[in-house]
Amino acid sequence: MMLKTIILIGGPMKGTRFRPLSLETPKPLFPVAGFPIIHHHVEACAQVEGMKEVILIGFYQPNDALNRFITQAQQQFKIQIRYLQEYTALGTAGGIYHFRDQILAGNPDYFFLMNADVCGDFPLKEMLQFHTKKPMGTYCTILGTEATRQQSLTYGCIVENKDTHEVMHYVEKPETFISTIINCGIYLCSPALFGPLEVEFKKNLEQNYNCDYTTAPAKEVIRMEQDIFVPLASTGKLYVYHTNKFWSQIKSAGAAIYANRHYLDLYHKSHPERLAKNSVGKPQIRGDVFIHPSAQVHETAVLGPNVTIGKNCVLGEGVRVRDSVILEGAVLQDHCCVLDSIIGWNSQIGVWTRIEGTPNDPNPNKPFAKIETTQTFTNDGKLNPSITVIGSDVQVPSEVIILNSIVLPNKELSGCYKNQIIL
Numbered sequence: 001m002m003l004k005t006i007i008l009i010g011g012p013m014k015g016t017r018f019r020p021l022s023l024e025t026p027k028p029l030f031p032v033a034g035f036p037i038i039h040h041h042v043e044a045c046a047q048v049e050g051m052k053e054v055i056l057i058g059f060y061q062p063n064d065a066l067n068r069f070i071t072q073a074q075q076q077f078k079i080q081i082r083y084l085q086e087y088t089a090l091g092t093a094g095g096i097y098h099f100r101d102q103i104l105a106g107n108p109d110y111f112f113l114m115n116a117d118v119c120g121d122f123p124l125k126e127m128l129q130f131h132t133k134k135p136m137g138t139y140c141t142i143l144g145t146e147a148t149r150q151q152s153l154t155y156g157c158i159v160e161n162k163d164t165h166e167v168m169h170y171v172e173k174p175e176t177f178i179s180t181i182i183n184c185g186i187y188l189c190s191p192a193l194f195g196p197l198e199v200e201f202k203k204n205l206e207q208n209y210n211c212d213y214t215t216a217p218a219k220e221v222i223r224m225e226q227d228i229f230v231p232l233a234s235t236g237k238l239y240v241y242h243t244n245k246f247w248s249q250i251k252s253a254g255a256a257i258y259a260n261r262h263y264l265d266l267y268h269k270s271h272p273e274r275l276a277k278n279s280v281g282k283p284q285i286r287g288d289v290f291i292h293p294s295a296q297v298h299e300t301a302v303l304g305p306n307v308t309i310g311k312n313c314v315l316g317e318g319v320r321v322r323d324s325v326i327l328e329g330a331v332l333q334d335h336c337c338v339l340d341s342i343i344g345w346n347s348q349i350g351v352w353t354r355i356e357g358t359p360n361d362p363n364p365n366k367p368f369a370k371i372e373t374t375q376t377f378t379n380d381g382k383l384n385p386s387i388t389v390i391g392s393d394v395q396v397p398s399e400v401i402i403l404n405s406i407v408l409p410n411k412e413l414s415g416c417y418k419n420q421i422i423l
């Protein structure tokens with residue numbers, strides 16, 4: 001069997017809820033548990049037998065970070081990886097239609113389509129088994145998971161035939177409750193899916209031809225969810241495969257902390273060597289911790305659980321870090337304490353300073369959880385409690401407290417802050 005994977009990485013106008021971190025690096029390359037978000041996607045699909053190629057589709061200008069990622073991942077996973085750039089945002093299905101010749105080159109039997117902004121223990125082999133048992137001519141299997149009624153309203157909702165798992169009804173972000181089965185943004189597709197994509201493309205062209213082209217939307221935009229899944233429901237061509245494994249979207253910085261925790265947990269099974277261990281002359285480790293080999297961590301530091309320390313970071317005496325991601329080149333000076341926070345690239349935290357956020361995880365014990373309110377502000381204009389995010393190259397002085405705040409890059413702080421966005 002010959003397989004390919006397409007990862008939709010979006011572009012510069014996407015990932016706005018991930019600011020200020022996405023100002024520095026494309027969100028799909030933001031490191032979680034020590035590796036870029038889409039490294040985890042590539043790793044999962046490289047393990048499926050027959051996987052020949054991974055194609056990243058987005059509308060970022062090609063850049064050094066993306067090139068470095070591709071080179072490194074190709075070497076590590078021994079798989080061909082390419083980036084195809086859309087000339088504009090073509091939507092979640094427009095890009096694959098535009099690049100259909102490249103996707104279909106070599107006649108793949110099936111291809112996975114993955115949104116870059118999700119994380120999880122992706123059951124790709126199980127999806128393949130499920131999909132290949134469905135009737136010939138099935139277009140697509142959607143990975144689905146169970147959400148609460150409230151959570152479901154911000155996702156694509158699926159009503160299924162309980163016996164066959166056929167998708168009978170699909171509504172993207174419904175206004176009222178439809179179903180607790182939600183779309184995880186991971187699909188297995190047959191090449192026949194290009195049939196309905198072509199129909200939709202031609203319909204768009206016709207509509208655009210008949211209207212004033214100066215005001216019409218870009219004619220090649222096709223949205224997989226609304227334009228393709230909605231009409232395919234109840235036609236016998238669309239199925240849902242259920243997972244109870246860890247899965248979440250990564251829309252905001254708070255979600256990255258959640259993803260970090262779960263990917264570290266997965267390392268017990270997939271990469272135990274990546275998890276730091278306690279030993280004499282080394283920092284004290286509590287629970288799951290990843291420390292990049294180039295980081296210098298003082299032996300009196302206490303780390304964990306759920307901590308990632310990036311490349312070339314320096315952590316001084318008595319430093320305490322919990323439920324946080326410390327990005328490349330950050331310096332945590334002696335006795336500072338970082339809880340539920342992300343510390344940006346090359347930022348400096350002064351001695352005895354405390355950086356603290358508030359996790360907002362309504363379902364800490366459930367594998368699926370919508371991590372936090374994605375709104376930055378409450379309806380009455382207050383900042384929602386969130387993790388603390390320190391942007392890149394920020395200087396935080398000694399002996400201050402920064403609580404539930406977001407600090408934009410290149411700031412030099414001079415005091416304590418609580419519930420603020422520091423511009």
Ligand code: GTP
Binds near residue numbers: 057088
């Ligand atoms: P929001 O809640 O508005 O973010 O919607 P959503 O969760 O349905 O996400 P959305 O459809 O915007 O994006 C899903 C995935 O597709 C993300 O990884 C995006 O980066 C990616 N994506 C979205 N639009 C495009 C596009 O036009 N081109 C490409 N290549 N990727 C896209």
